[in-house]
Amino acid sequence: MKRVSIKDVAREAGVSISTVSRVLNNSAPVSDDLKEKVENAIKKLDYMPSNIAKSLRKGKTGTIGFIIPDITNPFFANIVRGAEDYLRQRDYTLILCNSDQDEKQEVKLLETLISKHIDGLLFTGTGNFNPVLAEKIERGFNVVFLDRIIQGISASYVIVNNSKGMYELLDYLTVTGHKEFVFINGNKETFSAKIRYETFKKVMGEKKLKFTHFYTNFSYEAGYNFGKKMKKMPDAIVCGNDLIAYGVIDALEDRGFKIPEDVSVTGFDDIPFSKHYKPPLTTVRQPMYEMGMKAAELLVKIIEEKQINTEGIILEPQLVIRGSTRRG
Amino acid sequence: MKRVSIKDVAREAGVSISTVSRVLNNSAPVSDDLKEKVENAIKKLDYMPSNIAKSLRKGKTGTIGFIIPDITNPFFANIVRGAEDYLRQRDYTLILCNSDQDEKQEVKLLETLISKHIDGLLFTGTGNFNPVLAEKIERGFNVVFLDRIIQGISASYVIVNNSKGMYELLDYLTVTGHKEFVFINGNKETFSAKIRYETFKKVMGEKKLKFTHFYTNFSYEAGYNFGKKMKKMPDAIVCGNDLIAYGVIDALEDRGFKIPEDVSVTGFDDIPFSKHYKPPLTTVRQPMYEMGMKAAELLVKIIEEKQINTEGIILEPQLVIRGSTRRG
Structure with missing residues (x-):
């Protein structure tokens, strides 16, 4: 599908590109007549402003990476659901990656995600020291560790006690x-x-x-x-x-x-x-759900408030006594 | 984190931008001496070629969207794992979205994903006719329906009999x-x-x-x-x-x-x-795993081979007899 550009909209509406831009961004007054022409052209061509171009200008993609061992483990499925629910509300999308706790895979996924300019990463890796990740964090890459603290890497985290x-x-x-x-x-x-x-x-x-x-x-x-x-x-x-x-x-x-x-x-x-x-x-x-939600919340805070100090959140577990253990 | 650009690399190496480009793309011979300078600068600055800029030029982002009802249902977790395993091998990443089978949510997610220029969509929605989706497909948006055929929309699909x-x-x-x-x-x-x-x-x-x-x-x-x-x-x-x-x-x-x-x-x-x-x-x-894998495979084929005809894959179910039913 050839993407419809702002130029196409301007041509279709018979106006200048800057007029289309003014309508789109509400940046300066435009006459009702011109506004209607632009809006009709947008509708007709199914034009959608490009988030990619915008993100290149703003240095933000609205995309978060999440590396987990395996989504078929219900523990992680529930964590991911908590994270995605929070991120969706805040207009971020989530790229999901399964690593099977393979350290080489983790590094490869990390490099792929960075090359796609994710705004930040939720990371549930092995827990072993990862020099590639450590270096990225050192340079300011936004990460929240989830269910992990990694020795030798100073980063924000959400864990359970x-x-x-x-x-x-x-x-x-x-x-x-x-x-x-x-x-x-x-x-x-x-x-x-x-x-x-x-x-x-x-x-x-x-x-x-x-x-x-x-x-x-x-x-x-x-x-x-x-x-x-x-x-x-x-x-x-x-x-x-x-x-x-x-x-x-x-x-x-x-x-x-x-x-x-x-x-x-x-x-x-x-x-x-x-x-x-x-x-x-x-x-x-x-x-689980809360772990995902809190980690996403913390990561968004780090991204949007450019928080530099790391922060750790420790959630409380709860003993649940049922029929698989005997008493006295 | 300020992104390191090709300009920064050129400045650091003391060479021209086109020399850096030649080294990166192997597009023309460069002397060993210059090559080493460029490689050292890349290493020092942790430069990574931008997939975003590249994708804007190529019209491809290497990103696939997947709208499912709920990842905490193991049925979908296993499907997603199959899809992600295939896509990872083919250098695509997967954006995961939960819709809870809410049609309004499905439309909103669809528009978000399109604004992020996904190359294609795996879609497990309600199965009701979705006019927004229908219009996008009409205009050439790449979609594979998974576990669904939607009346009134002609698109490729993977279902089970x-x-x-x-x-x-x-x-x-x-x-x-x-x-x-x-x-x-x-x-x-x-x-x-x-x-x-x-x-x-x-x-x-x-x-x-x-x-x-x-x-x-x-x-x-x-x-x-x-x-x-x-x-x-x-x-x-x-x-x-x-x-x-x-x-x-x-x-x-x-x-x-x-x-x-x-x-x-x-x-x-x-x-x-x-x-x-x-x-x-x-x-x-x-x-389940195969459903996800086959749907991802079909979608990548549609994207890369620019296939226009729709294709349907029907997988076989299997009766599994266990202890919850009595005999005779």
């Missing part, structure tokens, strides 16, 4: 008589996985409890495979997210174990299916 | 002795909901079976609310998608009914959770 969530979960489990633990964690390079493990280990030490810990990845399959080959049952299996917990529960049930009678199982996230799972999952709720 | 899926499902249910049916369908303005109902009604008529049919919306809550107030149980409850089926199953179980002993329940889509649901859901699988 993972440590508190783990602490409350373990407090509940020990109070209800669980003494021996297995922790099936997610990807070891992920910020939140590391934090949760640190808190877990600390609590186990303080309370002198027996435990084993394993990094896997944040998927149903990881949980299922783990559940298939587990030998001795602990009192509780703490999982890195809800998907892992679903997998463990299904594998153990396939093997004839009863949840929670034989072993308690917990998740992390509280994705929408967890309350409907059978048994419904005891888990730590992360405010 | 919904009629065949419904036919096979009902064939299985009648062969296994189900005689009385309730169909809890999704949104009545949705293309796929209409097609499935047409086929359902036709089969019921041909086989002289008793049935009732209701339009609700494609959500867990719709199914749950329906299940809460159902009075007489049929032999089978056919649901418009898997989410509705989950809701019905949970509501009926809350009321003491057993699935499938008291009533069979079926879904549509086979989202990833359906095989893990308890009972695992009998449903009609739609090739």
Whole structure:
């Protein structure tokens, strides 16, 4: 489709380009007669002022990039929805990129997005130091880290108090008589996985409890495979997210174990299916929609107010007790 | 962040702009000495050639819009993943927009996307005639409809043979002795909901079976609310998608009914959770990832080959029999 330009509108209306411009921008008075001619021409040609040309002049594109591991994980789908709802209200559009937590892919996506002159980036990467990203931020590129803080990079962020969530979960489990633990964690390079493990280990030490810990990845399959080959049952299996917990529960049930009678199982996230799972999952709720919304809000503030100081927002998790854990 | 221009690079390297351009585009031989100077300047200034300026010249932005109802529905998350995976390989980025099937919102999003000069649009709207979209397509705007055909608009599309899926499902249910049916369908303005109902009604008529049919919306809550107030149980409850089926199953179980002993329940889509649901859901699988991938592939073909004739791709659904339906 050949794009209709302001020249075409002027020709069609039989007026000068500057007259069309005055009508479009309301920048100077134009007679009703000329105004009508221009408006009819705009309608007839389906002319739309180019945001691209405008953005080149203003140095703004109204476009935000969002790099996440995988949109098919409901945790990220809910975060993205929160971000997009906020951005839409503020007339920004969202470019979505899946990275599968692959660091090379993250760098490639970052360079693509920058070459498209995004106004800013929401970034949920691995959590490992990324020199390309660090350099861009150093030069003033607008970024908000979501669900991540990256050591060695000073940038604004929105995270959830993972440590508190783990602490409350373990407090509940020990109070209800669980003494021996297995922790099936997610990807070891992920910020939140590391934090949760640190808190877990600390609590186990303080309370002198027996435990084993394993990094896997944040998927149903990881949980299922783990559940298939587990030998001795602990009192509780703490999982890195809800998907892992679903997998463990299904594998153990396939093997004839009863949840929670034989072993308690917990998740992390509280994705929408967890309350409907059978048994419904005891888990730590992360405010996913709010995480996306707050991160988008913070990024827009940084872009529009040219805020230089970094800002961190820490949201509160919430322990949700359901049927997958036993009492006392 | 002030953008570094080709001028800045030329100044830094102490060469002319055309020399920088020659190095960037490999358009004419440049001495090794000058080349090194330019490359060092590019590195030092972190210069990146502007895709925006390039796209203004070429009339291409490498950006695709995708309007869907809601990314938190796993059906759409899987479709979007398929599309984004394909587009990323072909160096396109994807702007994601949620419309909640609101027609006014769809028009607004469409206009925003066009003003950003997207190269093309993947569109999963209501399925009702949209005059704004029709006009754009008339003028040569590149669109592929996904999971929708819209009457009165001639455009390329990727759909699933919904009629065949419904036919096979009902064939299985009648062969296994189900005689009385309730169909809890999704949104009545949705293309796929209409097609499935047409086929359902036709089969019921041909086989002289008793049935009732209701339009609700494609959500867990719709199914749950329906299940809460159902009075007489049929032999089978056919649901418009898997989410509705989950809701019905949970509501009926809350009321003491057993699935499938008291009533069979079926879904549509086979989202990833359906095989893990308890009972695992009998449903009609739609090739979600493939739908997204094929639609993106078709759109890129239309854009790059300037294809004028419209093309329709019809993918095959697959009946998946699991534990939520009884036999004989």
